[in-house]
Amino acid sequence: MEKCAVCGVDAKQKCAGCNLIFYCSREHQVIDWKKAHKKSCKCFEFESNDILGRYMIAKRDIKPGEIILKEKPMIIGPKTISHPICLGCHKSLIPIENDYYKCSKCTWPLCGKSCENSEYHKDECKLYCEKNFKSSIKFCESAKAESSYCVIMPIRALLLKKSKPKVYEEFSKLVSHLEQRISTKLYEALRINLAQFITNFIQFPNVTEKEILNIAGRFDTNCFEVILPSKKIKARGIYLETAMMAHECVPNTKHFVDENFEMRVFATIPIAKGQKILTSYTHPLKTTIERRLGIKQAKCFDCICTRCIDPTEMSTFASSIKCTACNNGVLTSIDPLENLSDWKCTNCSQKMPGMKVFQVLNEIKIKMENLNKKSVQDCEKFLNDHEHILPNGSVFVVDVKYALCLLYGNVDGFLFKDLSQVQIERKMKLCEEMIKLLSIFEPGISNSVLNTQFELEACKIVLKRNDSSKEKLLKVYNQLITSSEGKSLLETRLKRIPI
Numbered sequence: 001m002e003k004c005a006v007c008g009v010d011a012k013q014k015c016a017g018c019n020l021i022f023y024c025s026r027e028h029q030v031i032d033w034k035k036a037h038k039k040s041c042k043c044f045e046f047e048s049n050d051i052l053g054r055y056m057i058a059k060r061d062i063k064p065g066e067i068i069l070k071e072k073p074m075i076i077g078p079k080t081i082s083h084p085i086c087l088g089c090h091k092s093l094i095p096i097e098n099d100y101y102k103c104s105k106c107t108w109p110l111c112g113k114s115c116e117n118s119e120y121h122k123d124e125c126k127l128y129c130e131k132n133f134k135s136s137i138k139f140c141e142s143a144k145a146e147s148s149y150c151v152i153m154p155i156r157a158l159l160l161k162k163s164k165p166k167v168y169e170e171f172s173k174l175v176s177h178l179e180q181r182i183s184t185k186l187y188e189a190l191r192i193n194l195a196q197f198i199t200n201f202i203q204f205p206n207v208t209e210k211e212i213l214n215i216a217g218r219f220d221t222n223c224f225e226v227i228l229p230s231k232k233i234k235a236r237g238i239y240l241e242t243a244m245m246a247h248e249c250v251p252n253t254k255h256f257v258d259e260n261f262e263m264r265v266f267a268t269i270p271i272a273k274g275q276k277i278l279t280s281y282t283h284p285l286k287t288t289i290e291r292r293l294g295i296k297q298a299k300c301f302d303c304i305c306t307r308c309i310d311p312t313e314m315s316t317f318a319s320s321i322k323c324t325a326c327n328n329g330v331l332t333s334i335d336p337l338e339n340l341s342d343w344k345c346t347n348c349s350q351k352m353p354g355m356k357v358f359q360v361l362n363e364i365k366i367k368m369e370n371l372n373k374k375s376v377q378d379c380e381k382f383l384n385d386h387e388h389i390l391p392n393g394s395v396f397v398v399d400v401k402y403a404l405c406l407l408y409g410n411v412d413g414f415l416f417k418d419l420s421q422v423q424i425e426r427k428m429k430l431c432e433e434m435i436k437l438l439s440i441f442e443p444g445i446s447n448s449v450l451n452t453q454f455e456l457e458a459c460k461i462v463l464k465r466n467d468s469s470k471e472k473l474l475k476v477y478n479q480l481i482t483s484s485e486g487k488s489l490l491e492t493r494l495k496r497i498p499i
C-alpha cells in the first residue's frame with residue numbers, strides 16, 4: 001500500500017497531475033500542494049549527456065494525448081527579420097491612413113493606443129524614450145520584412161536581467177552555439193547592427209558584444225514559433241521547459257500555443273518511464289538532406305536519428321528517386337549521414353553521385369515551391385509530370401497528395417456536390433494511401449492523419465458506403481477541434497458533407 005506524502009499513513013488517493021504521489025485525504029493533498037508539490041508535480045525530469053546537453057525524460061509512463069506540460073513564455077516577440085507586427089499584442093499590423101499607428105511615446109509601430117501599455121512593450125518603451133529612439137518603419141504596399149526587429153527580443157531579454165534576475169539566469173543556461181554561429185553572415189550583420197545598437201545607441205549598462213550575440217544565439221537555438229492564424233500572429237517565444245526537449249525527426253510529442261501564448265506539449269504515442277520526451281525541430285515532409293542541412297544551420301548539430309540513418313526512411317523511400325536504368329527499383333543513399341555519398345538502386349547495379357541526386361531533388365523542390373497547392377488541376381499535373389521519377393512515398397508526392405485529399409470536396413468546382421463518382425473514388429484512394437504514409441512520418445495523434453481520416457469518412461457518407469462513417473467523422477471532428485486549424489474552418493468543411 002502506498003503511503004501519504006504528508007503523514008505517512010496508508011493512502012489510496014493519487015495525484016492526478018504526476019500520478020506519482022499519494023495522499024490519505026483531500027486535506028493533506030491541499031497542504032502538500034501549497035507547501036511543495038506544486039513545483040515538483042511533473043511527469044518529466046531533465047537529464048544531460050555530452051551529445052544532447054540537457055534533455056527531457058518521462059518520470060512515469062505517459063499515455064497518448066496526455067498533456068506533458070503547460071507553460072507561459074519567458075519572452076515573446078518578433079522574429080529577427082519580421083513583417084511589421086504590433087509590439088504590444090504581436091498581431092500583424094494593418095495600416096491606418098497609409099501608415100501604421102506609432103506608439104505616442106517611443107514611435108515603434110503598434111496596432112493602436114491600447115497596446116502602448118501592454119506588459120510586453122512598456123519596459124522597452126521607456127528605454128527607447130530615454131534614448132530618443134525614432135523608428136524608421138513605414139507602411140509600404142510591398143510589405144517588406146524589416147530587419148530592425150532584430151533588436152526587440154535581445155532587449156527584452158536584457159531587461160529581464162534587472163527585473164527578473166533569476167529568470168535571466170535560467171535563460172543564460174540555454175545553449176547558444178555562438179562558436180559555430182559567429183563566422184556566419186547573419187552573425188556578422190548582428191555584430192555590426194544589433195550589438196552596436198545596444199552598446200552604443202541604447203548604451204545598455206554592463207553588457208558586452210559577446211553577451212548580446214550569445215543572447216541572439218540562444219533565441220535562434222531555443223525559440224518556438226508562435227503562430228496563431230486566426231489572430232494573425234506570427235511571432236516567436238522562449239519556453240524554458242519546452243526548450244529542453246531533444247530532437248528526433250519522428251518525435252513522440254506535439255505542441256501548440258494557445259490564444260494566451262501558453263505552450264502545451266502532449267504525447268502523440270505512449271512514452272514509457274525513462275524514455276526521452278522528443279519533439280521535432282523540422283518538418284516531416286522534407287527529404288533527409290534538407291532536414292539535416294536545416295537542422296545543422298538552425299540548431300548546429302548533425303541529426304543521426306532513426307529516420308535519418310535509415311536509407312529507406314522506414315520503408316517509405318521518402319527521399320528517393322526512381323531508377324531510370326531498370327525502371328523497377330529506387331535509388332537510396334549508401335550513407336545517408338554523408339550528404340554527398342553515392343546512391344544505388346535497390347534493384348539493379350545503377351549508381352548515381354550524391355550531388356546529381358541532390359540537384360534532381362532540388363529542381364523538384366523548386367517546382368513544388370512554385371506549385372499552386374490550392375488548385376486541383378495543378379496538383380494532379382505535378383503528380384502526372386513526376387510519376388516517372390518519384391516513388392509513392394516521396395515527400396513531394398505525399399505533400400501534393402495530402403493537399404489533394406483536402407482540395408477534393410472543399411474548393412470551388414470540386415465541392416462534394418460537384419464531384420463525380422470517379423473523383424470521389426480518387427479522393428478516397430488518396431486518403432487511404434495518405435493515412436498509411438502520414439502515420440509513418442507522424443505516428444499516433446497527428447493532425448494531418450486526422451484531417452485525412454475526416455475526408456475519407458466524408459467520402460463514405462457521400463457514397464452512403466458505411467453506416468458508422470457519420471459517427472467516425474464526428475469523433476475525428478471532436479479530436480481536430482482543439483487543433484490549430486481553427487474551429488470555423490473545420491465547421492465549413494463539416495457543412496459541405498451531406499450528413
Ligand SMILES: C[S@@+](CC[C@H](N)C(=O)[O-])C[C@H]1O[C@@H](n2cnc3c(N)ncnc32)[C@H](O)[C@@H]1O
Pocket residue numbers: 051052053054055173174175177221222243244245246247248299300301302303304
Ligand atoms: C532547444 S535546445 C535543447 C536544450 C539543450 N540541450 C540544452 O542543454 O539547453 C537544442 C540543442 O540541443 C541539442 N540537441 C537537441 N537534440 C539533439 C539531437 N537529436 N542530437 C544532438 N544534439 C541535440 C543541440 O545542441 C541543439 O542545438
